[in-house]
Amino acid sequence: MTPPVALGIDLGGTNCRGGLVDGDGHLRLRAEMSTDASNNFLPRFESFCYQLINQAGAADLAVSHIGVGVPGVVDGHGRVLNAPNLPALHGVELAHLLRERFGLPVQVGNDVDAITAGEARCGAGRHSADFLVIALGTGVGGGLLLQRRVWRGPVASTVEIGHVIVEPDGRLCGCGHRGCLEAYASGPGLVHSVELAGLRGEIGCLSLSAGITGPMVASAAQHGDVVARVAFAEAGRHLGTVIAGVINLLGLKTVIFAGSGATNLDLLRPTLEHTCRDALFPGTPLPELVAAELGADAGIIGAALGAFGDDGFL
Numbered sequence: 401m402t403p404p405v406a407l408g409i410d411l412g413g414t415n416c417r418g419g420l421v422d423g424d425g426h427l428r429l430r431a432e433m434s435t436d437a438s439n440n441f442l443p444r445f446e447s448f449c450y451q452l453i454n455q456a457g458a459a460d461l462a463v464s465h466i467g468v469g470v471p472g473v474v475d476g477h478g479r480v481l482n483a484p485n486l487p488a489l490h491g492v493e494l495a496h497l498l499r500e501r502f503g504l505p506v507q508v509g510n511d512v513d514a515i516t517a518g519e520a521r522c523g524a525g526r527h528s529a530d531f532l533v534i535a536l537g538t539g540v541g542g543g544l545l546l547q548r549r550v551w552r553g554p555v556a557s558t559v560e561i562g563h564v565i566v567e568p569d570g571r572l573c574g575c576g577h578r579g580c581l582e583a584y585a586s587g588p589g590l591v592h593s594v595e596l597a598g599l600r601g602e603i604g605c606l607s608l609s610a611g612i613t614g615p616m617v618a619s620a621a622q623h624g625d626v627v628a629r630v631a632f633a634e635a636g637r638h639l640g641t642v643i644a645g646v647i648n649l650l651g652l653k654t655v656i657f658a659g660s661g662a663t664n665l666d667l668l669r670p671t672l673e674h675t676c677r678d679a680l681f682p683g684t685p686l687p688e689l690v691a692a693e694l695g696a697d698a699g700i701i702g703a704a705l706g707a708f709g710d711d712g713f714l
């Protein structure tokens with residue numbers, strides 16, 4: 401008899417990634433669909449799950465559990481309290497709904513918590529008892545592993561590291577506050593930096609482009625564009641300040657960068673390390689700054705492995 405696999409789902413604001421994962425964390429099959437939240441999302445999501453479960457049957461694999469990582473706040477019963485990038489999920493009792501639909505045990509949690517669990521089990525954090533995860537992409541998310549457990553606040557809170565204020569009265573953030581880390585270090589934050597440089601007359605290769613995206617800024621910076629590199633340097637400075645604050649508070653030795661922005665760690669590293677070193681309590685070593693080893697699959701693997709357990713992602 402083939403060993404059971406769990407269906408792991410990493411729900412993003414743009415894409416939904418899913419896969420079948422065995423108990424050792426090996427991804428046996430993966431699929432992806434566009435999230436397109438405005439268009440009948442829940443029925444499309446259910447049929448996406450159905451497809452993967454059917455494919456498992458065709459491959460002689462038995463799905464025994466379902467785990468889902470959601471970009472937002474989820475309570476202990478798998479109800480989505482808040483998902484700014486996926487409004488169709490607001491208030492949805494997702495764990496209950498999937499349990500009813502598929503008759504399988506279901507775990508639903510925050511997406512960066514799933515990445516944190518995945519990296520802890522079989523990624524860059526497998527040898528660490530404690531580490532911080534920073535997920536860089538459309539937003540800036542956080543996850544904390546403390547004493548081999550994914551940390552959660554008492555009220556289903558997530559590690560909102562992107563909304564630590566780095567510039568009092570600074571840029572307006574999507575959360576309504578001013579000066580949050582996310583307003584500088586997310587993809588849209590980097591775009592904003594390039595646009596502001598243009599208004600100051602600092603001309604780079606993207607200055608006359610319309611519809612600039614975070615990946616375009618990254619590509620320009622990798623090709624040596626000075627304006628784009630300055631945007632990354634600024635993001636690195638703010639990340640360094642926040643990371644030093646977390647290290648001063650918790651004494652962690654490792655920071656794992658996840659999300660699409662993790663591939664640009666080299667662009668952030670010089671100013672990040674410099675600022676972090678300056679802000680650390682004297683004598684505290686600079687933490688190890690590494691990219692997530694499971695890459696884009698960390699959320700799928702973490703959600704699936706978490707589903708095998710019965711007390712959350714780890």
Ligand SMILES: [Zn+2]
Nearest residue numbers: 563573575580
């Ligand atoms: Zn904010």
